[in-house]
Amino acid sequence: MKSKLIKLMALGAIAVFSATASAETLRVGMECTYAPFNYKTADGELAGYDVDVAKGVGKIIGADLEYICQDWDGMIPALLANKFDLVIASMSITEKRLKKIDFSGPYRFSTGxxxxxxxxxxxxxxxxxxxxxxxxxxxxxxxxxxxxxxxxxxxxxxxxxxxxxxxxxxxxxxxxxxxxxxxxxxxxxxxxxxxxxxxxxxxxxxxxxxxxxxYFGIGVGIGLRQGQEALKGRLNVALKELINSGELETYAKKIFPFKLHKDEWGQ
The missing domain is CATH 3.40.190.10 (Periplasmic binding protein-like II)
Structure with a gap:
């Protein structure tokens, strides 16, 4: 009986190790200097609305995140060169950009x-x-x-x-x-x-x-390389969950006295 228990514990440990070892890691590109959306604190920690969105999405889809700081002008070329997998950097969804990369649905809107x-x-x-x-x-x-x-x-x-x-x-x-x-x-x-x-x-x-x-466009979305429909679908599901749960509004109200998104997209 004792030997069976030891074997079961060993198998369980292997299973946990395997699950941990195979956890998905997504590399996220952002400027890291664009306060209050993505920036480094005095302690060197990344913070801001974009960072909260990244963490929220990563948690929902079960992915570990690795952040890579990138100058804005090179953001899309770096994504296309596979330097990172996602751009979560307050990047507006535009027709010009959609010719090169794909986007999730918007998580922040441009308004007046x-x-x-x-x-x-x-x-x-x-x-x-x-x-x-x-x-x-x-x-x-x-x-x-x-x-x-x-x-x-x-x-x-x-x-x-x-x-x-x-x-x-x-x-x-x-x-x-x-x-x-x-x-x-x-x-x-x-x-x-x-x-x-x-x-x-x-x-x-x-x-x-x-x-x-x-006048104001579609808004700001998560950038990713074209042809990654499965990943895009997972991102959209996660963003909708963040909207419907109220988490996205919570992220915004750390900085502003109002939310930064439309509720309709999350229905």
Whole structure:
């Protein structure tokens, strides 16, 4: 009986060792310098939204992750050269990139949102999230030139009084000086650069996030080499689970007071 037990324990140990030895390892490329999405802490540890997404996906699909820091310009060439297996680096899904690599579904969306002074009482959007053109009359809106935000205003609110700027710094400066009543920009950048700072305490978001794909694209996804449909399917299942469980929102709210994804993709 004792010898049988020893044999069973030995077989069990072999099975555990074999499972561990055969565990899948996926190499993940990211910049490691793009705070707050992927960066190294003072202790040299990788942190940020992209890193949390990578860890969450790896846990769900049962893969160990090895992180490889890569300059942005060489990210796609390095993926194609098999330097790593995945790109989880806030890389936007674009038609140009899709000609070279494949992507999972989006785990973060590119959006715009209007910012104004708390004392400026306005009702700019209806219940369906559509802009109310009449309510923009009499308001000056600051926008960065040649951006998705200026394109959105040009097509959706052609009668709005728009002031164009060549960068974000004068945009915020003129908002604080009262030269414009509102600005439209990326809500993540607005929170990090302005609203969370002392000078931004008297300002707030005015209305919902604007995220029409026509202007802002599909969003940010996990990059992988073309032809890996099985892996892509596993990544998508994992991302949907992170959305539906609320984990993806938890990752975002470590940094921002709002989530960074649409719920519909995870249904």
């Amino acid at each position: 949102q209007i910012v104004g002074a708390k004392k400026t009482k306005v009702n700019l959007f209806d219940d369906a999230g559509n802009p109310i053109a009449a309510n923009f009359k009499g308001l000056k809106v600051g926008l960065e030139r040649a951006t998705t935000y200026s394109s959105w205003f040009e097509e959706e609110l052609p009668g709005a009084d728009v002031v164009l700027y060549d960068g974000s710094e004068p945009l915020y400066l003129d908002l604080m000086n009262g030269r414009v009543d509102l600005i439209m920009t990326n809500p993540m950048k607005a929170h990090l650069k302005f609203l969370s700072k002392t000078e931004g305490t008297k300002y707030e978001f005015k209305g919902p996030v604007v995220d029409e794909e026509k």
